[in-house]
Amino acid sequence: xxxxxxxxxxxxxxxxxxxxxxxxxxxxxxxxxxxxxxxxxxxxxxxxxxxxxxxxxxxxxxxxxxxxxxxxxxxxxxxxxxxxxxxxxxxxxxxxxxxxxxxxxxxxxx
Numbered sequence: 312x313x314x315x316x317x318x319x320x321x322x323x324x325x326x327x328x329x330x331x332x333x334x335x336x337x338x339x340x341x342x343x344x345x346x347x348x349x350x351x352x353x354x355x356x357x358x359x360x361x362x363x364x365x366x367x368x369x370x371x372x373x374x375x376x377x378x379x380x381x382x383x384x385x386x387x388x389x390x391x392x393x394x395x396x397x398x399x400x401x402x403x404x405x406x407x408x409x410x411x412x413x414x415x416x417x418x419x420x421x
Contacts, residue, residue: 330347340375366390369405370394371387373408374389
């Protein structure tokens with residue numbers, strides 16, 4: 312549904328989704344890293360360039376979350392994968408993958 316909303320709104324919903332995923336990842340790791348609002352603002356101001364840096368960082372943070380869940384196969388190179396996917400899919404696929412992993416983490420914690 313989020314992917315469809317991102318496409319239908321020409322990416323505007325994608326920025327909101329980026330904000331939410333960033334906040335959820337920071338909360339899951341217990342970090343006070345850069346806020347979701349700042350990530351969205353920097354992505355807009357830099358015409359999307361900061362989004363690539365953020366995607367790389369997001370991949371590394373998702374790897375840490377997967378290790379916290381006890382996944383012995385958690386790749387430390389997810390950052391590179393998220394970066395490559397964000398270059399070719401305008402952040403939609405990395406956001407969907409990150410959302411899926413966050414949902415798994417929420418179920419794991421229950």
